[in-house]
Amino acid sequence: MTPIPSMRWPDHLFLIGCGNMAGQMLSRWLDCGLDPARVTVLRPSGRPVADGVTVITDYPSALPAGTTVLLGMKPYQIADVAAALAPLCRADTPIISILAGTTLADLRARFPAARDIVRAMPNLPVGLGEGVTALFTDATTGQTGKADVEALIQPLGLAEWIADESLFNQVTALSGCGPAFLFRFADALARAGEAIGIPADQAARMALATVQGSANMAARASAHAGDSPAILADRVASPGGMTRQGLNVLDADDRLLTLLTDTLAAARDRGEAMARGE
Numbered sequence: 001m002t003p004i005p006s007m008r009w010p011d012h013l014f015l016i017g018c019g020n021m022a023g024q025m026l027s028r029w030l031d032c033g034l035d036p037a038r039v040t041v042l043r044p045s046g047r048p049v050a051d052g053v054t055v056i057t058d059y060p061s062a063l064p065a066g067t068t069v070l071l072g073m074k075p076y077q078i079a080d081v082a083a084a085l086a087p088l089c090r091a092d093t094p095i096i097s098i099l100a101g102t103t104l105a106d107l108r109a110r111f112p113a114a115r116d117i118v119r120a121m122p123n124l125p126v127g128l129g130e131g132v133t134a135l136f137t138d139a140t141t142g143q144t145g146k147a148d149v150e151a152l153i154q155p156l157g158l159a160e161w162i163a164d165e166s167l168f169n170q171v172t173a174l175s176g177c178g179p180a181f182l183f184r185f186a187d188a189l190a191r192a193g194e195a196i197g198i199p200a201d202q203a204a205r206m207a208l209a210t211v212q213g214s215a216n217m218a219a220r221a222s223a224h225a226g227d228s229p230a231i232l233a234d235r236v237a238s239p240g241g242m243t244r245q246g247l248n249v250l251d252a253d254d255r256l257l258t259l260l261t262d263t264l265a266a267a268r269d270r271g272e273a274m275a276r277g278e
């Protein structure tokens with residue numbers, strides 16, 4: 001990956017936890033040119049992260065000026081982390097939290113000095129720069145604070161501010177859980193191909209390449225001509241042809257739409273139940 005010269009990086013980035021998700025984010029930032037000397041990771045294991053990145057197992061006595069904090073540990077660890085970290089945070093210490101289910105009000109209560117606090121919900125393709133990150137903050141976070149966070153998130157893929165924090169479980173159901181749903185679709189497409197007679201290994205390769213090529217094509221068509229996937233589907237399906245016949249099956253009684261609505265609703269409901277501690 002060629003570094004993005006126009007990128008505006010924080011003077012210093014302090015990651016609390018660097019597992020599956022924060023690790024993907026950091027890996028992309030480093031690929032895009034973030035100087036590893038500007039990064040400190042706190043993780044209990046002390047496992048190295050990447051060349052040049054400082055890894056610590058305990059909190060420093062102070063944060064370097066211009067530090068942005070990324071909370072990337074598990075949500076249930078917030079009380080312990082905040083007890084140690086909050087005294088180090090100043091008004092001008094931006095905090096980005098990827099903790100699922102931890103509300104902005106909770107974060108504000110635990111980090112009372114910090115002005116700019118943003119909730120972020122990334123999905124796993126952020127590591128490729130093709131992720132989706134939902135962002136939420138309140139009026140206390142200044143416009144500059146919002147712009148700085150957005151600049152940091154931008155190399156990870158699509159960044160979407162959401163206006164209503166109560167929609168976090170909905171957007172998590174769509175884009176956070178979405179990769180798994182698409183993996184399932186690709187697998188089902190392959191298995192369906194096998195079911196109608198295509199050798200299994202060939203069906204798997206063809207299904208995956210079809211999903212990848214079609215997703216890229218849909219992204220381009222949307223960016224260049226504003227054409228939605230719905231329009232593309234109809235364009236591919238000539239009347240009386242094979243594709244139309246297949247689409248008729250997916251479309252009958254809105255069965256695919258109903259299936260996916262039920263899928264997202266189940267994921268959303270689970271998020272709400274977890275937030276209630278169930």
Ligand SMILES: NC(=O)c1ccc[n+]([C@@H]2O[C@H](COP(=O)([O-])OP(=O)(O)OC[C@H]3O[C@@H](n4cnc5c(N)ncnc54)[C@H](OP(=O)(O)O)[C@@H]3O)[C@@H](O)[C@H]2O)c1
Binds near residue numbers: 018047073081
């Ligand atoms: N995975 C996803 O798809 C996803 C999507 C969106 C948001 N999130 C959010 O991302 C966060 C992390 O999830 P994950 O899947 O990346 O988990 P993970 O892979 O288990 O990583 C957790 C990280 O937290 C560190 N850690 C453990 N105890 C800690 C402590 N007391 N203080 C500071 N750091 C500590 C771990 O350190 P070691 O490395 O030393 O073990 C590890 O680096 C969660 O809050 C989750 O809600 C995840």
